[in-house]
Amino acid sequence: MDAFICTACGTQYPPSQTPPERCPICEDERQFIPPTGQSWTTQERLALSHVNGWLEYEPGILGIATRPRFAIGQRAVLLCTEHGNVLWDCISMLDAATVTLIKALGGIQAIAISHPHFHTSMTDWGRAFDAPVHVHADNRDWIMRSDGDLRLWQGDTLQLLPDVTLIRGGGHFPGSSMLHWAKGAGGRGVLCASDTAYVVNDRKHVSFMWSYPNLLPLGAREVQAIATALQPFAFEMMLGNFFESVIRTGAKQAFERSVARYLSAIGSNGAQ
Numbered sequence: 001m002d003a004f005i006c007t008a009c010g011t012q013y014p015p016s017q018t019p020p021e022r023c024p025i026c027e028d029e030r031q032f033i034p035p036t037g038q039s040w041t042t043q044e045r046l047a048l049s050h051v052n053g054w055l056e057y058e059p060g061i062l063g064i065a066t067r068p069r070f071a072i073g074q075r076a077v078l079l080c081t082e083h084g085n086v087l088w089d090c091i092s093m094l095d096a097a098t099v100t101l102i103k104a105l106g107g108i109q110a111i112a113i114s115h116p117h118f119h120t121s122m123t124d125w126g127r128a129f130d131a132p133v134h135v136h137a138d139n140r141d142w143i144m145r146s147d148g149d150l151r152l153w154q155g156d157t158l159q160l161l162p163d164v165t166l167i168r169g170g171g172h173f174p175g176s177s178m179l180h181w182a183k184g185a186g187g188r189g190v191l192c193a194s195d196t197a198y199v200v201n202d203r204k205h206v207s208f209m210w211s212y213p214n215l216l217p218l219g220a221r222e223v224q225a226i227a228t229a230l231q232p233f234a235f236e237m238m239l240g241n242f243f244e245s246v247i248r249t250g251a252k253q254a255f256e257r258s259v260a261r262y263l264s265a266i267g268s269n270g271a272q
């Protein structure tokens with residue numbers, strides 16, 4: 001039996017004889033059903049036409065994304081820390097080359113996922129590297145395949161490793177999370193923000209949406225909650241969720257500037 005993968009959002013479902021009838025992740029208003037309808041693939045089929053590409057942001061921080069672009073175009077990040085390797089977010093395709101290369105880099109000690117648009121094939125990745133998969137409990141309703149070593153975490157932060165913290169920002173999804181690596185960027189800090197704060201095209205600002213494909217924005221209160229969650233954390237570099245979405249320097253200031261710009265654009269004076 002195959003574990004079918006939705007080609008629109010990249011979510012993998014439990015093994016079945018036939019593809020699922022629906023994809024609740026796509027049916028949710030934060031995603032969409034393509035006008036051509038829902039279609040499905042498998043790891044085996046995907047590997048016939050796609051490869052995983054790599055991008056080094058700096059030594060110890062590698063982006064991994066499928067090429068040609070697949071599903072939402074998600075990019076995972078492999079952080080090689082002195083306490084072990086962490087996979088932040090996940091992508092659907094996991095082929096033999098990817099397993100071989102990551103094992104040569106020391107494998108993966110923990111996987112952490114920002115929100116349902118990156119649940120993808122997290123079960124396959126967790127199994128291949130014998131790594132637990134951390135998902136915020138507030139996003140549990142969107143877990144479509146739960147037969148791996150899944151660890152639901154609660155609250156506002158989780159210390160994953162001595163210098164790696166998961167931070168719940170909420171907004172896009174109730175459990176939307178970010179990852180902070182204190183020792184990244186030469187000790188000045190790296191923030192992986194995924195869709196909680198979205199790195200925009202100038203790579204100098206971020207923005208905030210409840211639904212990115214349907215352009216439904218977040219309210220002032222949610223954006224201020226994300227800013228409050230990040231207040232204690234210093235970061236020089238910030239990674240969004242595609243290969244190219246990166247703010248390389250001055251990211252904390254860029255984030256703060258962007259919060260002010262966003263609140264002004266939606267007509268909020270910033271007061272709660």
Ligand SMILES: [Zn+2]
Binds near residue numbers: 006009010025
């Ligand atoms: Zn889908």
Ligand SMILES: [Zn+2]
Binds near residue numbers: 172195
């Ligand atoms: Zn998303």
